[in-house]
Amino acid sequence: MAVPSFLARERIVARPGFNRWLIPPAALAVHLCIGQAYATSVYKAALVSHFESSLTAIGIIFSIAIVMLGLSAAVFGTWVDRNGPRAAMFTSACFWSAGFLIGSLGIATEQLWLVYFGYGFIGGIGLGIGYISPVSTLIKWFPDRPGLATGMAIMGFGGGALIASPLSRQLMSVYDPGYDPSVPTSIASGNAVSMLFLTLGLVYLVFMMFGAFIVRVPADDWRPAGFDPSSVKQKSLVTTDNVSAANAIKTPQFWLLWTVLFCNVTAGIGILEQASPMIQDFFRTGESSLVAGVAATGFVGLLSLFNKGGRFVWSSTSDYIGRKPIYMVYLGVGMVLYVLLATVGSTATWLFVVLAAIIISFYGGGFATIPAYLRDLFGTYQVGAIHGRLLTAWAAAGIAGPLIVNGVLDTQGTPGQLVAGNYRPALFIMVGLLAVGFIANLLVRPVAATWHEPKVGAPTTSTPERSAVR
Amino acid sequence: MSSSTTTTDTPQGSTHTPAGLIGFAWALVGIPLAYGLYQTVKTASSLFGG
Incomplete structure (x- = not known):
């Protein structure tokens, strides 16, 4: 599966003197967005009420997304390694954002299956590709500290929920003035959740594209200053x-x-x-x-x-x-x-x-x-x-x-x-x-x-x- | 922040990553993260607030 030339790995090989500390924020830009997956509890009650459904039926949205995360990471892993982080981050951004937009449409038109398909299936593919997209790149940029490098990115996945939870509450209160996030029994309207999905989909698209366009891969012969690969082998x-x-x-x-x-x-x-x-x-x-x-x-x-x-x-x-x-x-x-x-x-x-x-x-x-x-x-x-x-x-x-x-x-x-x-x-x-x-x-x-x-x-x-x- | 080097030059020549771009990129991810941390600590403090 070929990718457009502007996404190709060959186009993003860093020149000498490139500062590798630009790579962690590129990785974080993706992981902070896809980490939203752990913030679904924020609007769970609102969706139950909107669809007049059960917690289990709404919980399936998250379950589909996580299963698709595992499957797509396994299936597309080799493609991600072959085509490089920009192609992977770009693809992940498109799927993740599209998942929100389709989900928003599903909520607005009261079609739960569309939310399953959008956020769960399409978004889940974005989750899987996005999760693994920066990992091998970070390891190659930080051969001296691979644990630190991947820890930073995967910390971002945890951090995504920390941002999305309070942000979602605040956005829903803007879209539905009757919703008060400080009152535990207050539930946002379906329209507010639909608008939230639309907003998050667009914001995440911009954010993840920024990561995709600043990411670089090191040249094959690149080494960090003062790093001796033989010390790792010991x-x-x-x-x-x-x-x-x-x-x-x-x-x-x-x-x-x-x-x-x-x-x-x-x-x-x-x-x-x-x-x-x-x-x-x-x-x-x-x-x-x-x-x-x-x-x-x-x-x-x-x-x-x-x-x-x-x-x-x-x-x-x-x-x-x-x-x-x-x-x-x-x-x-x-x-x-x-x-x-x-x-x-x-x-x-x-x-x-x-x-x-x-x-x-x-x-x-x-x-x-x-x-x-x-x-x-x-x-x-x-x-x-x-x-x-x-x-x-x-x-x-x-x-x-x-x-x-x-x-x-x-x-x-x-x-x-x-x-x-x-x-x-x-x-x-x-x-x-x-x-x-x-x-x-x-x-x-x-x-x-x-x-x-x-x-x-x-x-x-x-x-x-x-x-x-x- | 440590700098990095290459062992050989490439045909494209060398480059310099602007410090402003690095600062902007870190701010772009750091500010939302700080917001999320602040909000979470505020929520978590209720555990010890009695």
Whole structure:
């Protein structure tokens, strides 16, 4: 699939002297926009009322988008790597923006299927391509600090919801003067949500195009000043060889990392999805809870801060202590924290908040560190495509996490009457999942040389299916 | 911010990234991010506000 020449990778090779610190804001311009996907709860009630539908029916919009994220990242990963970040960001902007515009039309004409198709299907493709679009470029620009670089971009995905949530409330109050965001029971009109979609679609289009047009790829022989690639090779598990995406998925290392990501994300989603009622249930005495609804909303906000901060802080830390050790922390310390949450978490609010916040920071860190881990094991050649395929673990975890937590809680009692003890089975299942992930991480070894791409000028030997995609 | 170099020249010659463009790009992503952070901290503070 060829792209117009102005989008082609060859057109955006940076000249000598280009400042690489222009690349993180280009990546953030995309990730801050697509991160809106996590802010859908803001207008959920308004859509339920507008379509006279159920929470489940409206929730499907988000589910379609996340499934499409995983699928499109997996399917288009190789295309993204081949055509470069500008083509990917441009395409992502078109799909993401079109998703909002079609969704807006669907809301205005009261056709829910059009919202499924627009925001969910079309927008979801934009999500997947956008999510992986800057990853391999950042890794190539920051070979000395890949964890920091990808942490910054993937932090942006978390940051997108922080911006979109309050912005959406304010915009809806402008489009519907009867809507008061400070009153929890106030619901915006469908017209206000339609106008919100239209506005966000246009704003995101401009914002993401800015990222697409300032992004550059480094020349093949480019190195940061003072950077010695041989110093990277000295770290265990880090390769200077390359493995194609087609071959990567045939290695045990890929599936071990898939398991690691799946377990880490499933455990984190379990808390994130249930955060607000969970803190109230943990401190319930009889019919009421020591934690008021407003404070529970504050808890959700605090978790989103730690989710976002963890992406940057832990991923940057992995540049110093290594990728395998940091996942031992996410999964191993995570297990201890989950046990503490299940056993002593209900003794004090501050303890519950601290434990949950650290757990969620590990959840975010797990997302942000995985591209650098892939770079270490498979090289930079098709790391974007490999990352795309690995994100199917996210889609699977997005289904498994809520299923486990909701499934267990359904057997324990009625929402609004649950207490801390009712959460214990679900939390101990999460401990078990983290243990599986911990073992998978321990089993990760360097990729066998037979899977490496031949070096330029090296004689071709009989190896497993060399990649035909260059 | 660290600068970066190439080991060889390319046919297109060298370039210099204007500091203003870098500042503008960071402001464009930084200001909305600061707004989002401020709003979230304000919401989160209700957890400790009693």
